[in-house]
Amino acid sequence: MKRIKDRLLPSLAWLFSLLVIWQLVSWYLLEVKETTLAQSKVPYIHEVVHTLFTYGLTLLQEGWSTFINAGAGLLLGTAVGAILAILMSLSTWAEKTVFPYVILSQMIPVLGLAPIIYGIVHDENWSRVIIAAYITFFPVSLNMLKGIRSVSPGSLELMHSYAANRWSIYWKLLLPNGLPGLFNGLKIAAPLAVTAAILVEMMGARHGIGVIMLRNLYYGPSNTYMFWSTVVASALLGIANYLLVQLIERIVTPWQPAFRTKGGDN
Amino acid sequence: MIKKQRHYRKSALILTLMLVLTAILSACGGNKDNNAASPSTSAQASASAQSSGEAASKEPSGELTKVRLQLKWLPQTQFGGYFVALDKGYYKEEGLDVEILPGGPDIIPEQQVANGAADIGNTWVAGLLSHQEEGFPLIQIAQMSQKSGMLLISKKSAGINTPADLKGKKVGAWMGGLEFEILALLEKYNLDSTKDVTLTKQGFTMDQFLNNQLDAASALTHNEYPLVLAAGVSENDVNVIDMNTEGVAMLQDNLFANSEWLADNQETAVKFLRASFKGWKDAIANPEEATDIVMKSVDQGSTTREHQLTMMKAIGALVLPEGTDNSKIGYIDAAAFKQTADIALKFGVLKQEVDLSKAYTNEVWELATK
């Protein structure tokens, strides 16, 4: 209990001081400097919170829909990313051949890709999931490959000296070694999945944070608090996804130095 | 020997992984019916449920013909007529099960309709023409707004009293096919769009104008202009240049169909137009009611009823300009269409002159209004 309090307190202190600064800037822009569109630039927090509560139910419902979309995209993206990483670790041939094109693929914006993906799968829900996966798989793949590759040569030699076959080398040494990398990639990909889901929702979905965000942006300054509420909502979704990944990481890879309670700095 | 074996195993493993990868990817493509749990399907259900009553949407749609309409932009009273027709059951009376697909900044209706993601789309004429030139199988079947809604607005302080005053100013235009009226206006006053003015891309918010980043900004009569006024800018402080009075107007909101789809489904298209026109007549006659109907499809908190009502009235004035007979709703006027095509050709949206007979047809309109 005390540990949780110890952990939470500093973060809360940060959050609080940040909010105070924000509020001060907002007040300064609006009342002292009297800039145009002051509230669109840096809105009052109490107003945003007020809107957040007024439309809390709507935001929660739409947020849930975004969360599910992000989750589906992240799962598929992780699967593709991990498989690609293993494939590339198995053979340098595969890596050298495939990898430049993996980088290249990241340069195609969704605007150019979406119609083609739709043209292939002919289903809007699936094309959304695929696009979200396409946005998330790259950091997962790169980090996991790095993890697998950074296995200590000593351990590998040991495995070889026991005449371990490839399967058990992978299962017992390389994959566990790749896991921290995988999770690191996931931490980058988790908030990114929210971005992806929102982006994809803007392509004609009827529900989700992205839909509300777009509408409020479009309807101008009179809706600025609602727009900022959706920004806050997406940020909260990002944090939720991140914490979820962190939790799973602690459960699945408890051996990582940073998590040990004994030894080293702690 | 051992090494060789290992090599085989390695290849086998790579092969398996590749298979798994393709399996995952193809599962995405193949599993079309497996999306019952996904939120957006339930959303569709609720959208049609709220509009046409619970019982109606539960009914097996055996007799109803499915038609999907792709909007160019978000659900709002700009598209009021379709929502009224859907809500009042006009489509169902014609035996149609119409689904209205919302648009957005990343949605290109022409792509959606050519792709088969929608049957009928709504876009601006210049955009349609450029897609037709690139070989998209599309054809226009109705012209909803008969006049251009495009304005170039500036604050009085910028000193733009006539279009000639634009010289040396920073002018905002929406790019991607929506800038040609502005270009034509500049040309009319002998202003070079690359030298005499700073032509700037305008985002889909009016922030740049309100924040004084632009001297003059594009605005539509039915949306951005009232938004600017709602944001606290007084009508007396704004100079307005209207593209219609300047004679550089281009046609905007239309209806077009996939020409391959149309060949087999002309009957359906006729029914769709008939019901849509009925919806539009109601919407124009009773904007208050139309606004209430549209508000049901707009999420809470994102726009005000007041703004939507202003928009409904403004779009009404474009769909049915004063003094026009309301039996002419949706008719494609040859002269206005040609002016649009000519401006598009002049400013390089099009490379060749349009074959007007292939670009649009009034046949469906005639059958629908008979």
Add this chain to the structure above:
Amino acid sequence: MATIRYKSKQLAMRALKQYIMPILAGVLFIWLWQQQIFHKLFNIRLHQLPLPSRIWDTFKDNIELLLSYTRYTMTEALIGMLIGSLIGFGVATIATAWPKWGSGGLLLIAALNAVPIIALAPIMNLWFSDGLGSRIAVVTVTTMAAMAFNAHKGLNSVDPNALDLMHSYGSSSFQVFRYLRLTNSLPYVFTALKINATASMIGAIVSEFFFSSGGLGYLLSNSIKVAKMSMGWACILMAAVAGVIFYMVIEKAEKWSVKWHSSQRNML
């Protein structure tokens, strides 16, 4: 004599792996595309995905415009990525040095990273006006996360035995940081830079969709909306080439600076 032959054979193999295979794969891919195999396989129409020959023609005809826009976009991407990576590394350092007070910073970055570009673009436009600055700011925000998380991992996944050893020599925590943590984090930092190389390019391009009067993203979105698909793909081609070069430069820098690290040895 034998060793020389062996060596040259090895070199040839390496060249084969490094360059020839990827080029062959690319040529095959483009050939399949040109022969409309993909179009037939996936039932794509020509107007949806233009053929390479047509993209190439458009590319050649507009090379000057494309190059100047690429420079514009690259500037945004590069500056944004540098600032973003620096901030990310800074947050990771603080979170490592004062874990109790600093870990909130990582959470904040995760939160920022979840705000999509479509929301960031208008905010940054209001804050920094519609010049280069607003896009640099967007890229900064989108590149912070990868660096922060990776650097944090690298700074913290040091061998506990080495840590104990340094402590037993009475090293200060600055020395631990300088000699143990910093060197240990290098490979992680480079992974982050690689992710950011592509992320910054795509971030700059996407943010140009909204408020920009130049750059590849501006041209791309305008072209696609008026069905000039070959121009759109010429932009994508340009972005891809720039992105891959950007990535390779970082990879070379990595090879040069972390020669000692085991992920660079060919063990597998």
